[in-house]
Amino acid sequence: MSAVPTPPPTAALSTEAASPSAAGGRASKSSFGAESTMSLLVESLKDRLLFAVPKKGRLMEKTLELLAGADIKYNRAHRLDVALVQNHPIALVFLPAADIPRFVALGSVALGITGQDVIAESTHAEQITELLPLGFGKCSLQVQVPVTGPIQTLEGLSGGRIATSFEVLAAELFNGKEGVDAKTGKKTKVEYVGGSVEAACALGMADGIVDLVESGDTMRAAGLHAIHTLMKSEAVLITSRTPHPTVTPDLAPLIPLIKSRFAGFLASKKYVYASYNIKRESLPKAMKITPGRRAATVSPLDEEGWVAVSAMIEKKEVAKVMDDLEKSGAEDILIFALDNCRVGV
Numbered sequence: 505m506s507a508v509p510t511p512p513p514t515a516a517l518s519t520e521a522a523s524p525s526a527a528g529g530r531a532s533k534s535s536f537g538a539e540s541t542m543s544l545l546v547e548s549l550k551d552r553l554l555f556a557v558p559k560k561g562r563l564m565e566k567t568l569e570l571l572a573g574a575d576i577k578y579n580r581a582h583r584l585d586v587a588l589v590q591n592h593p594i595a596l597v598f599l600p601a602a603d604i605p606r607f608v609a610l611g612s613v614a615l616g617i618t619g620q621d622v623i624a625e626s627t628h629a630e631q632i633t634e635l636l637p638l639g640f641g642k643c644s645l646q647v648q649v650p651v652t653g654p655i656q657t658l659e660g661l662s663g664g665r666i667a668t669s670f671e672v673l674a675a676e677l678f679n680g681k682e683g684v685d686a687k688t689g690k691k692t693k694v695e696y697v698g699g700s701v702e703a704a705c706a707l708g709m710a711d712g713i714v715d716l717v718e719s720g721d722t723m724r725a726a727g728l729h730a731i732h733t734l735m736k737s738e739a740v741l742i743t744s745r746t747p748h749p750t751v752t753p754d755l756a757p758l759i760p761l762i763k764s765r766f767a768g769f770l771a772s773k774k775y776v777y778a779s780y781n782i783k784r785e786s787l788p789k790a791m792k793i794t795p796g797r798r799a800a801t802v803s804p805l806d807e808e809g810w811v812a813v814s815a816m817i818e819k820k821e822v823a824k825v826m827d828d829l830e831k832s833g834a835e836d837i838l839i840f841a842l843d844n845c846r847v848g849v
């Protein structure tokens with residue numbers, strides 16, 4: 505069975521080609537098979553732009569939607585974290601979101617999708633360029649304490665114990681560059697916890713936590729509230745500041761192409777297309793309601809004194825815009841969903 509079905513490189517990834525009998529070697533079945541598969545895999549990645557995407561967690565589903573929206577087609581073999589794209593010289597590398605900043609910064613992959621929070625935590629932020637905010641994975645990194653606890657300020661936490669998965673950012677907040685709080689002279693103990701950070705205070709292992717908050721449900725369920733926001737975060741498309749030698753002149757144009765396709769797909773989710781008829785004398789009022797992204801399209805109707813208008817409007821404002829248009833005298837107001845577009849976000 506072929507792991508990834510693409511012409512020449514795909515054949516290289518087929519398990520049949522990688523088997524000892526197919527390769528005709530004498531090495532033991534398992535060692536030869538593994539080595540051979542690995543070298544064929546490496547070979548198949550040559551001349552492809554490597555693109556790291558989250559392999560699990562909160563960012564995975566939306567990332568896969570985005571790839572589909574950009575017509576990036578691939579087959580991912582079971583348990584294989586590399587997938588060759590069928591319709592472009594791209595290979596997707598599925599990695600934990602937290603590892604992606606390092607792979608991008610070191611140039612092991614040319615592009616990546618991950619959260620701004622893990623970029624900041626990775627300490628590789630300076631080597632990374634954010635190409636496009638992706639509008640999902642939105643959350644805030646916050647300092648949280650028990651609602652009913654004795655400590656309710658950052659100063660109060662200074663010198664205490666903090667549990668977090670963001671040890672770099674938390675240590676920087678509490679202990680600065682000097683390793684101690686500049687104001688209090690105290691050193692706060694920052695302890696790494698891999699998940700379920702909210703439980704740390706109730707378990708008596710921390711006075712406060714630093715963790716991500718989106719809806720706030722997890723925080724509230726644990727009897728915590730936020731007393732400080734370290735940063736806001738969303739998923740972003742990233743690349744390395746230093747162009748990597750594997751990004752050849754042939755592959756380089758893929759980067760703006762992917763960015764532009766993502767931006768178009770994201771815009772199609774954000775906007776709808778509105779069309780309506782209105783008397784020419786009411787047009788100035790209507791133009792204030794639907795100015796369009798650049799300008800609205802206005803065409804004369806076959807009825808004296810009437811025009812047809814079409815313009816893009818933000819999806820979240822649709823109901824209000826339709827109310828306002830109706831009040832301004834617009835008729836036959838139609839709203840169309842966009843499948844895809846190229847207008848930027």
Ligand SMILES: Nc1ncnc2c1ncn2[C@@H]1O[C@H](COP(=O)(O)OP(=O)(O)OP(=O)(O)O)[C@@H](O)[C@H]1O
Pocket residue numbers: 560561562563600601602618619620621622640641642643698699716717718719737738739
């Ligand atoms: N509640 C949330 N709402 C929105 N985005 C979130 C939320 N939690 C995390 N994220 C975003 O998703 C990224 C990945 O988080 P997630 O917990 O899914 O990671 P993961 O790869 O499954 O790692 P882990 O195994 O450590 O949980 C975070 O770095 C952040 O950018």
Ligand SMILES: O=P(O)(O)OC[C@H]1O[C@H](OP(=O)(O)OP(=O)(O)O)[C@H](O)[C@@H]1O
Pocket residue numbers: 562698699700701702715716717718719720721722723
């Ligand atoms: O504000 P909310 O919408 O409740 O989201 C916040 C929670 O989401 C994340 O955890 P996740 O559910 O990914 O699991 P984890 O605790 O294992 O990291 C984060 O660490 C919070 O616990």
